[in-house]
Amino acid sequence: MLSRCDHMTKLYGAPNGWTLAAYEKEGGYQAAKKALAMSREALVDEAKKANIRGRGGAGFPMGVKWSFMKPHPTKPAYLVVNADEGEPGTHKDRTLMELNPHACVEGCIIAAYGIGAHTAYIYVRDELHLSKARLWGAIEEAKKKGYLGKSPFGIDYPIDVVVHTGAGAYICGEETSLLNSLEGRRGEPRLKPPFPAQAGAFGCPTTVNNLETIAVVPTMVLMGGEAFSKMSAIHHLKDGGCRLFGVNGHVKKPGVHELAVGVTLRELIYDIGGGVLGDRALLAVIPGGSSTPVLRADEVVSAPDEKDPLHAWHGKSVLDVPLGVDTFRGLGTMLGTCCATVLAEGTCPVAAMHNLMQFYRHESCGQCTPCREGSAWLFRTVEKILDGGATMADLDMLHDIANGIMGNTICAFGEGTAMPALGFLKKFRKDFEAYVRGERTRGDARLALTGS
Amino acid sequence: MPFALQPDRERDLQAILRRYPTKMAACIPVLHLCQDQNGWVSEEVIQFVAERLELPPAHVKGVVTFYTLFNQKPVGKHQVWICRTLPCALRGAGELLAHCERRLGVHAGETTKDGKITLRTAECLASCGTAPMMQVDKEYFENLSFDQADAILDKLQR
Secondary structure, eight states: OOOBOOTTTTTTTSTTTTSHHHHHHTTTTHHHHHHHTSOHHHHHHHHHHTTOBOTTTTOOBHHHHHHTOOOOSSOOOEEEEEEOOOSTTOOSHHHHHHHOHHHHHHHHHHHHHHHTOSEEEEEEOTTOHHHHHHHHHHHHHHHHHTSSBSSGGGOSOOBEEEEEEOOSOGGGGSHHHHHHHHTTSOOOOOOSSSOTTTSOGGGSOEEEEEHHHHHTHHHHHHHOHHHHHHTSTTGGGTOOSEEEEEEEESBSSOEEEEEETTOBHHIIIIIISOSBGGGOOEEEEEOSSTTSOOEETTOBOOOOSTTSTTGGGTTSBGGGSBOOHHHHHHTTSOOTTSEEEEEETTOOHHHHHHHHHHHHHHHOOSOSHHHHHHHHHHHHHHHHHHHTOOOHHHHHHHHHHHHHHTTOSSSTHHHHHHHHHHHHHHHTHHHHHHHHTTSSOGGGOOOSOSOO | OOOOOOHHHHHHHHHHHTTSSSSGGGHHHHHHHHHHHHSSOOHHHHHHHHHHTTOOHHHHHHHHHHOTTSOSSOOOSEEEEEEOSHHHHHTTHHHHHHHHHHHHTOOTTOBOTTSOEEEEEESOOSOGGGOSOEEETTEEEOSOOHHHHHHHHHHHHO
């Protein structure tokens, strides 16, 4: 169900919308004031009721994550905000940092208080220079007003927010890799357990939340957890509120929009995205970042079991299922970051997989052998297929390589590489075979549309 | 000659150190600071960072080699990055890259003869909704046509 809202995006496009003056005019920092007057327990309780599923891709309930934080007798706690946006197809967090940085800072104040932290680090990828400048600007403005610092809003609870930068490594979006990077190390993921809530940044209890997750917190506080959750059409699936939806690739109007949770891919592509470029037919959609397995436009939901949460959509097109963490898991893919990449008819799926495998080969941190070697072999094998030197056995080998990565690595990057590879292979097998049989060549491996 | 930061950057270094409970945590921000001044991370820069942050040089070198944004050799005056990843590729990034390569007479990864531009490909720069795009030094240029890209490159080469 399509329902537009503007809790986070009201200031998008407003003159100097990123300044404190503009933010306060729209009621900014009232949420932080309200939250800091509550008890920690009450705040975390509201957060749980809000059913905010993590906006970074994994969809873990934010309030539950906050509740894992227990005061440590000697160590401080940290809030770490993941703004290392770099999952191909994902372009939402950047808009918040550039156009509504005060919502990010206010979210940090509330979240830090909620988890018992006095310092928040916002980890921004280095390339986003405007985002960093706007966040620092917002932090300075908030400090001057006394919203940050020794006693925010006159309450004896010091809070400091710091922007930290990476240096060009996709893997640092993985939370433990991000923590290593924050500590000044190579961004290699850590084994879990211990989880960040036990031993995170600098060995201290830490909550890592996605930037959008944090930026929606002020809205949640002002509305109250339950009312916030009920904005969603799939509130009953514990997937609440509003979030940013992106649409990119072969659509007429790519962009980022704030909508209530529960919108469908069809609405996102046709109503929000203006339809497919050149009015072509839709070939496929990558629902939420390159690691989420591709969906074909002609797929239908198979959920004959009445107890299946997807049963209501049994026999319907996958394009008509509301975008939710659990609904999309049920479809054999993932919701991911809620930014859909659209592929029009005429796009070569083998070239699409080739492009993504080049990405994963480049970005594997190299720590675990199955991922380091597997991602390179996936790329080389698809390259061989496009070059016309492959056999049908190579297609089976792609399956073997991908399956050899799954479950055999420290972090989820392995799955993030293998799952989309398997998705393309299974759903577009005939296209791969056409290259093997010599019916197609490199010249057919098109990604950009011509003449539209 | 040993590397040293200019006075304003030295002040920035002090401010960075105050942000973290450990000196090691300043490693990446301080490397950025040094690279901004020096253009790349030389052995002398590594020594400087290691000494100032009380880290083994091998640690600093390990960090430098992990992250793609640290230049391990001298580069052109301007860095032009073209995002090549799928969402941009669907909107013509491959064609834009080929166009820029032809125009500059270099392949991705190379520097023009006059030393002004290093052309490179980037992996997803979170600009999927405004593709194709290029990053020039610290600035994004989005929704690019060939003409717009030409104008940007012209300005850099002037």
